[in-house]
Amino acid sequence: MCSSSSLPSYFAPDRGPAKYFHGRKKVLMDFSEILKYSSQNNSGLIFLIQGAPGAGKTALLHECERLARESGWETAEKKMYPPALWSPSELRKSLGLRNLPKITQGSAQVSVPGIVKAEVSAEWVQATTLKILSTGKKPLLLKLDEAQTLGTKNKPPSNLASAATNVLDAIHNGELDRPVILIVGGLGTTADIFKTLGISRFEGESFVELDALGEESERAVLHDWITKEGRAKGDPTPWIDAISQETHGWPQHILSYVKPVLRQLKADNRAMMAEGLKAVVEAGCELRSAYYEQRARDFSRKQRQSLARLIANVPLGEGLDEENILESLTKEYGPDKAGKLFGDAQHSGILHKHAGIYTVPIPSMRDWLVDNYSREQIKFPQELQPRRSMHGRNPEIDLGGR
Ligand SMILES: Nc1ncnc2c1ncn2[C@@H]1O[C@H](COP(=O)(O)OP(=O)(O)OP(=O)(O)O)[C@@H](O)[C@H]1O
Ligand SMILES: [Mg+2]
Structure with missing residues (x-):
């Protein structure tokens, strides 16, 4: 039977981890040094990548996570959501740990399935969260994306705000019993939100304002999609030249044009024709506008x-x-x-x-x-x-x- 992964998909997601990742070399080099330093010195920190929509934050976080895993770091099994910073059960869930027997003391409400509502204090939450983070043989990498929501829909509840702050502070200052790094991605408001959570200063290398990709990287991404995924016949340079005029190095935009590229190459049996390129540029422009419309929807x-x-x-x-x-x-x-x-x-x-x-x-x-x-x-x-x-x-x- 034919495996589905051997079939070309003709689909290129314009959000999330990149199939053909290029560029961001300095950030990845800095992050790699931080991994090394942290595991050698039993320390840790918060590494913040912020940038506008579609700048490539999620893709870069994914690459950082891959680097950490390759360097022997433990990474979360499941996606981590902001409440993991103030909810031990959420944290255990994202780390793939079994949940513990329920809570015994305190003042914030925790529900015990089906039966009781026990009360826990911010102190208990903080101590338990720090214990979970500290327990383990390997250094630990946590990844939190869309972290700007910590200032809006995922704000820590007021009775647990101090726990969240102290947990973040302990990570940021490398005060746990093993190396722990939290990599964070979010829109341009994220650093300000971290300030309200008590984290006001980042190490120079651990604060990244993500901008467009450089020209070389942008062209490399287009080249890979056109030749590897689209399996185009011939020299892709004129197509790369024309598309890169429109994309400004902006990863989301590159993918807006890659989608019609794949469709067009399929329709034209892999040939790169002038008419096909014209249609690609028009369709890419439509997708780009539709993306802006979505950003402005509210x-x-x-x-x-x-x-x-x-x-x-x-x-x-x-x-x-x-x-x-x-x-x-x-x-x-x-x-x-x-x-x-x-x-x-x-x-x-x-x-x-x-x-x-x-x-x-x-x-x-x-x-x-x-x-x-x-x-x-x-x-x-x-x-x-x-x-x-x-x-x-x-x-x-x-x-x-x-
Ligand atoms: N360096 C890169 N090389 C190749 N493709 C990339 C790169 N960075 C991002 N991409 C691709 O560009 C698209 C947008 O990237 P991504 O989803 O990471 O942006 P984002 O900043 O997280 O956007 P949002 O703010 O909407 O969450 C995705 O398809 C992603 O795979
Ligand atoms: Mg994202």
């Missing part, structure tokens, strides 16, 4: 216009100060709503803080916002409201969620 048209007007006159590569953004939004929405809109724009990755200023993180995302929303809107009667189609979506392309 914003009303008025809010999008406000954000677009804010950035329309800021030259590419420059940014805005928080004070100016808030001042401008406050005029339209009042202070509370302005603050919320500003926060939401950061949480959705539309605004990204880098070196103290805020920008729209991807040049083509900025263009999308400005082109579609910064011009004065003409008021149409209700029945004549124009339907904005982002360059006419290709009905064949199904984004399938995010």
Whole structure:
């Protein structure tokens, strides 16, 4: 019987671990040194990778985890969710440990299946969590992705906030009985959120602001997808040249173009034709716009216009100060709503803080916002409201969620 893994999939996921990973060499080298140092010195730390949506955080975390495993580190069996920092049972679950008999003392509620609700204290939670982390022969690597949610939907409950802070602090200062590293990925707000959790300073090498891929790495990713996955016949250079004009080194965008590449090569029996490339570039552009639309999904048209007007006159590569953004939004929405809109724009990755200023993180995302929303809107009667189609979506392309 034919194994399914031997069949080409023609599908390239635009989120998560990379099939053809390239670049990020400095980060991986630094991380490798940190692994070595930590296991030799029985220490540990928190390693934070933050960046805009689609910058490649999850893929990079995955590579870091692979490096750790290859260096003999224990890694979690299951995905770790933020509550593992203040819930011993959640932590045990992600480490693949059997759960312990239930709790005996304290003041926070823990449910015992079916029967009792026992009370535990923050002290108990902290001591138990630290014990779990300390117990084991190998050094331990924990991975926490989407960590910006620690400031929103995954905020530690107030009665266990001190436990979460002390657990993070113990890891960050290497105070456990074995080397423990927590690698964290999250949007540009993550470092600020860690500050509210008591972690205000990171080792130079252990704080990464992830940016676009360099040109060489971007081309290598495209080359692999076109030749290895797409099994294209001939020289892929013209296709790589054309696509890399559109992707700005942005990993998510590269995958937006890779999807139509695979489809087109299949349709054209692996031949790279000029017409095929044209169709790929158009379809990739559609997917890219659809991605921006998703990022902006929770914003009303008025809010999008406000954000677009804010950035329309800021030259590419420059940014805005928080004070100016808030001042401008406050005029339209009042202070509370302005603050919320500003926060939401950061949480959705539309605004990204880098070196103290805020920008729209991807040049083509900025263009999308400005082109579609910064011009004065003409008021149409209700029945004549124009339907904005982002360059006419290709009905064949199904984004399938995010
Ligand atoms: N260095 C890389 N080489 C090759 N492909 C990459 C690289 N980095 C990321 N990718 C691919 O780009 C896409 C987006 O990356 P990823 O999902 O890691 O981004 P992210 O920053 O975690 O995005 P989000 O904020 O939406 O979670 C994925 O398909 C991923 O496999
Ligand atoms: Mg991710």
